[in-house]
Amino acid sequence: MKIGLCGSISVGKTTLVNELSKLEQFKDYKIATERSKYLRDQGILLNTDSTLKGQLVFAAERSLELMNDNIITDRTYYDICAFTLSSKSISERQKELYTNLIMSLRNEYDLIIYVSPKGVNIEDNGVRTTDSEYRDKLDYVIKEMLIEYPPNNLLRIEGSIEERLSQINEYLLSQKITNE
Helix, strand or coil: CEEEEECCCCCCHHHHHHHHCCCHHHCCCEEECCCHHHHHHCCCCCCCCCCHHHHHHHHHHHHHHCCCCCEEECCCHHHHHHHHHCCCCCCHHHHHHHHHHHHCCHHHCCEEEEECCCCCCCCCCCCCCCCHHHHHHHHHHHHHHHHHCCCCCEEEECCCHHHHHHHHHHHHHHCCCCCC
16 A cells, blocks of 8 residues: 655654554555655755755655555655645746646555644754744645545544544544555
8 A cells, every 4th residue: 555644844744654654554564754854965945945856856756655565655746746836936837737747646645644734833853944824835735736636545634643543543444445
């Protein structure tokens, strides 16, 4: 199974992926988590603006992740398209072309889990922005994209880490989704 968590910045996606990796049912899964510091050190803009070249690197990373049979990742095509659409440096035509191309790959994921920012404080990790207005903007764009480009399977979660884990387990059991 290919599971991707999507959501705005600082909503707990990486924390949740790390917690899922500890569960027996995901012991054979590849785990892909945040690479912000590495990418920033390569000169790729990460915060409130981005370039087309940078977004192409992010798309390539997501595509590489999806070459695995069993993976859980804390970034998806939805996230990178939201950053692209929110960029000031990328032209409207490039945004349209990029988003249409990248979102044509969205159903490579077996399950998209949207992680709500509701009730989650922004943490400063020294790499990403702590701008709450920008976080809200990205969240809005991601939710709109989930409507315009619906995934095959979508689970929306919120709450504490324990509540989120419970919501994921309940969904997987109800859908009889396994790692087979």
